[in-house]
Amino acid sequence: MSLIAPSILSADFARLAEDIADVDRGGADWIHIDIMDGHFVPNLTFGPPVVQAVRPHTRLPFDVHLMIEQPERLIEAFAKAGADRITVHAEACVHLHRVIHMIKDLGLPAGVALNPATPLQAIEYILPDVDLVLIMTVNPGFGGQAFIPSSLVKLRQLRQQLQEIGKADTLVQVDGGINSETAGLVRAAGADVLVAGNAVFSEQDRAAAIAALRPEGMR
Ligand code: DX5
Ligand code: ZN
Numbered sequence: 001m002s003l004i005a006p007s008i009l010s011a012d013f014a015r016l017a018e019d020i021a022d023v024d025r026g027g028a029d030w031i032h033i034d035i036m037d038g039h040f041v042p043n044l045t046f047g048p049p050v051v052q053a054v055r056p057h058t059r060l061p062f063d064v065h066l067m068i069e070q071p072e073r074l075i076e077a078f079a080k081a082g083a084d085r086i087t088v089h090a091e092a093c094v095h096l097h098r099v100i101h102m103i104k105d106l107g108l109p110a111g112v113a114l115n116p117a118t119p120l121q122a123i124e125y126i127l128p129d130v131d132l133v134l135i136m137t138v139n140p141g142f143g144g145q146a147f148i149p150s151s152l153v154k155l156r157q158l159r160q161q162l163q164e165i166g167k168a169d170t171l172v173q174v175d176g177g178i179n180s181e182t183a184g185l186v187r188a189a190g191a192d193v194l195v196a197g198n199a200v201f202s203e204q205d206r207a208a209a210i211a212a213l214r215p216e217g218m219r
Contacts, residue, residue: 001171001192001193002187002192002194002214002215002218003029003030003192003193003194004027004028004029004030004193004194004196004200004210004213004214005028005029005030005031005032005063005173005193005194005195005196006023006028006031006032006195006196006197006200006201006206006210007032007033007034007143007175007195007196007197007200008020008031008032008033008034008197008201009034009045009143009197010143010144010197010198010200010201010202011201012201016050016053016054017053017054017057019201020054020057020058020060021057021058022206023200023201023206023210024058024059024060025206025207026200026205026206026207026209026210027207027210027211028060028200028206028210029060029061029193030060030061030062030063030084030193031058031060031061031062031063032063032065032175032195032197033051033062033063033064033065033083034065034067034140034197035047035064035065035066035067035068035074035078036067036068036140036141037067037068037069039068039069040067040068040069040089040091040092040140041067041140041141042141043141043142047074047077048074048077048078048080048081049081051064051078051081051082051083052080052081052082055081055082061084061085062082062083062084062085063084063085063087063193063195064078064083064084064085064086064087065087065113065134065175065195066078066086066087066088066089066092067089067092067113067140067141068092069092070092071088071089071092071093071099072093072095072098072099072102075088075099075102075103075106076102076106079103079106079108083108084108084109085108085109085110085111085131085132086103086108086109086110086111087110087111087112087113087132087134087173088100088103088110088111088112088113089112089113089114089115089140090112090113090114090118090122090123090126091114091115091118091122096112096123096126097125097126097129100112100126100129100130101129104129109131109132110129110130110131110132111130111131111132111133111134111171111173112126112130112132112133112134113133113134113135113136113140113175114133114134114135114136114154115136115139115140116136116137116138116139116148116150116151120154120157120158120161124161127161127162127165127167127170128165128167130170131170131171132170132171132172132173132193133158133162133170133171133172133173134173134174134175135151135154135155135158135172135173135174135175135191136151136174136175136176137151137174137175137176137177137178137182137186138175138176138177139176140175140176143197143198144197144198145176145177146177147176147177147178147179147182148176148177151174151186151189152185152186152189155172155174155186155189155190155191156189156190158172158190159172159189159190171192171193172190172191172192172193173191173192173193173194173195174186174191174193174194174195175195176195178194178195178196178199178213179196179198179199179213180199180212180213183196183212183213183214184215187215194213196209196213199212199213200213
């Protein structure tokens with residue numbers, strides 16, 4: 001599996017609908033939507049009304065990455081606004097098991113995200129229940145940061161653990177500092193879903209930018 005999910009954090013917020021349509025035409029697989037609350041991460045983005053407003057502008061799945069404290073307060077609102085899948089941070093959930101099952105009970109695939117310094121052990125007992133694991137390859141909060149190389153070790157260990165528990169079909173996502181160089185590295189280490197903000201939206205030709213992130217045979 002190899003999917004590209006452009007992150008609209010790097011889009012032009014004054015023309016969000018056009019930028020989403022542009023990456024849709026350019027061959028994106030998912031639209032990655034970064035929700036930040038100014039507490040869990042030192043930045044703010046937007047909430048469910050904006051997700052709902054852009055929902056009619058593409059048929060691509062909305063991959064909602066919640067970088068917020070107490071995400072359980074807003075999960076239903078994001079689901080109603082048009083999220084197709086929701087990922088929460090292990091670090092932001094006191095009752096991670098409850099939150100993951102809240103997402104699944106709404107009929108959506110559930111993901112768990114880990115910051116660069118959080119060990120895989122933090123999700124050992126929830127791993128069998130999740131549909132996706134997001135390994136953050138930068139500290140969340142901003143687009144355009146440099147890829148953290150130790151993430152590659154974590155990715156390889158995660159792949160091995162998933163294999164060991166018979167959950168090899170769980171999606172492994174990476175987010176932060178993904179470009180045409182790091183894309184090959186994370187894919188070789190086991191990533192299936194590559195989020196990319198800057199690498200896609202800083203380019204005029206979004207189709208070419210997305211293609212540059214794909215494995216050579218798929219361009
Ligand atoms: C980081 C966000 C990312 C961000 C990635 O906090 O979760 O999705 O948009 O941006 P780039 O690809 O520019 O590092
Ligand atoms: Zn993200």
